[in-house]
Amino acid sequence: MNTFYEYVDFPKVPKELIEAPEVIFKKPPMTLKIQLDSPNDPAKRKHWPVAISDHLYTWLKDNIFKEEILVWYTVSSGELEAHKDVRQYCYNYILVTGGDDVVTYKKQNDKIVEYVKFEPKRWLKLDNHVLHGTFGEFKNGPRILLQITPIESYSHLDRDVFQRSIGYKTV
Numbered sequence: 001m002n003t004f005y006e007y008v009d010f011p012k013v014p015k016e017l018i019e020a021p022e023v024i025f026k027k028p029p030m031t032l033k034i035q036l037d038s039p040n041d042p043a044k045r046k047h048w049p050v051a052i053s054d055h056l057y058t059w060l061k062d063n064i065f066k067e068e069i070l071v072w073y074t075v076s077s078g079e080l081e082a083h084k085d086v087r088q089y090c091y092n093y094i095l096v097t098g099g100d101d102v103v104t105y106k107k108q109n110d111k112i113v114e115y116v117k118f119e120p121k122r123w124l125k126l127d128n129h130v131l132h133g134t135f136g137e138f139k140n141g142p143r144i145l146l147q148i149t150p151i152e153s154y155s156h157l158d159r160d161v162f163q164r165s166i167g168y169k170t171v
């Protein structure tokens with residue numbers, strides 16, 4: 001893809017399978033070794049992963065993702081600095097935008113070359129290997145995404161690096 005994202009035509013997630021934002025926001029962060037901005041001090045933490053329910057996981061596997069996946073909610077309470085992920089790509093489904101002017105951008109040579117306000121409740125595939133981040137005022141409280149990462153997204157890593165990077169053991 002030329003751009004750093006594309007919307008994909010997957011079915012919408014049934015509302016009843018998604019917990020209320022207040023509930024998600026209060027859940028304890030998951031412990032992941034992957035690169036998320038999750039300092040130990042909760043007061044400084046701006047982005048963290050939260051576990052989804054078993055019901056939602058089952059629905060995602062039955063209806064969309066036949067491949068092996070990692071899934072969590074990502075909660076962001078503020079802007080995300082430009083960065084590249086270890087994974088190559090992921091799928092996002094935005095539940096709460098955080099604010100009407102919050103945008104996701106791609107940077108090249110220190111310049112923002114593309115930006116987009118993602119539509120909530122719509123699946124998109126994001127290229128995580130380009131420099132990307134978010135900016136804008138989080139007027140409505142935290143941003144919450146449902147984020148799916150196929151294991152295949154780490155296939156550029158060798159097995160040892162993969163296991164060290166994300167703490168996930170392959171069989």
Ligand SMILES: [Fe+2]
Pocket residue numbers: 083084085128132
């Ligand atoms: Fe990222």
